[in-house]
Amino acid sequence: MFAVVEIAGKQFKVNESGKYYVPRLSAEPNAEVTFDKVLLVADDKSVKVGSPVVGGVKVSAKVIEHIKDDKVIVFKKKRIISYRKLNGHRQQLTKVEVTKIG
Secondary structure, rough: OOOEEEEEEEEEEEOOOOOEEOOOOOOOOEEEEEEEEEEEEEEEOOEEEEEOOOOOOOOOEEEOOOOOOOEEEEEEOOOOOOOEEEEEEEEEEEEEEEEEEE
């Protein structure tokens, strides 16, 4: 069984007992969170597609930890005029484990 869930404006295909990195959530580690925006639910026999969400279905997950992603380097350069600009950032992520779909 899997579901497509919208978390912080991004869509994730999740399975039960799967671990995923999602954009930073405000929940504390070891806290239980639920995601209401379930766009699709599928099992071996049927597929339910929402318009825009599937009613009565929620995905429960447990927050494992908060981490920073790898550094992303942004380098801009224009050859003739000696323009160079170096920027970088590390995205804030939350690791969650899906416990129940239903």
